[in-house]
Amino acid sequence: MKIAIDGPAGSGKSTIAKEVASRLGITYIDTGAMYRAITLKLLNENEKDFEKILKDTKIEFKEDFIFLDGKDVSSEIRKNEISNKTSEMSKNPLIREYLVEMQRHIAENIDVVMEGRDIGSVVLKDAEHKFFLTADVEVRARRRFNQLLEKNKDIEFETVLEDLKKRDYNDTHRKNSPLIQTDDAILIDSSNLNLEETVNKILEYIR
Numbered sequence: 658m659k660i661a662i663d664g665p666a667g668s669g670k671s672t673i674a675k676e677v678a679s680r681l682g683i684t685y686i687d688t689g690a691m692y693r694a695i696t697l698k699l700l701n702e703n704e705k706d707f708e709k710i711l712k713d714t715k716i717e718f719k720e721d722f723i724f725l726d727g728k729d730v731s732s733e734i735r736k737n738e739i740s741n742k743t744s745e746m747s748k749n750p751l752i753r754e755y756l757v758e759m760q761r762h763i764a765e766n767i768d769v770v771m772e773g774r775d776i777g778s779v780v781l782k783d784a785e786h787k788f789f790l791t792a793d794v795e796v797r798a799r800r801r802f803n804q805l806l807e808k809n810k811d812i813e814f815e816t817v818l819e820d821l822k823k824r825d826y827n828d829t830h831r832k833n834s835p836l837i838q839t840d841d842a843i844l845i846d847s848s849n850l851n852l853e854e855t856v857n858k859i860l861e862y863i864r
């Protein structure tokens with residue numbers, strides 16, 4: 658079984674997709690983490706030959722951690738600076754082509770919940786279940802702000818809101834595989850739902 662969950666930044670996709678996968682006893686794949694890991698790598702390279710760098714790159718998931726060329730980068734890729742850079746970097750067609758192939762390969766022979774921006778529209782077009790998870794931008798910014806506040810007391814809500822709006826714009830307006838709700842995807846608006854309610858709603862549709 659293939660389940661695709663797409664949606665904008667801060668919609669709670671990762672937490673929800675992970676919980677859905679866990680309840681169904683199947684594999685969870687966070688494709689945003691893959692774009693983040695590649696961005697981290699490219700930012701640290703002087704070489705501008707993306708194709709060559711991509712060919713030499715190894716991305717692996719082990720339990721809840723993501724490894725880039727053998728190194729655990731799970732925390733590093735979550736930094737705000739990387740979030741903004743990834744949104745820019747993910748426009749690059751070479752990077753997309755490389756990661757889409759890798760994602761299809763991962764999902765080939767296993768049951769998965771795969772989460773991202775183009776899963777239902779590009780990566781797993783034939784997924785049995787497709788969901789488009791969203792929430793009001795202010796609600797998403799507030800959730801993100803509360804998360805970031807745990808690590809950084811200096812952060813301002815307005816900055817988080819503006820960053821999120823910028824990422825929404827980038828993700829929905831890029832030429833290659835923009836974030837869209839496909840006709841066959843079920844819209845889930847979590848603005849007024851908590852985690853448990855959202856997960857249950859998705860599981861009801863699947864069952």
Ligand code: DC
Nearest residue numbers: 688689690692743744747773774775
């Ligand atoms: O889901 P996330 O916030 O971790 O994703 C980080 C960035 O990666 C996001 O701004 C857009 C990009 N992305 C993408 O273009 N396609 C995907 N399937 C997943 C993420």
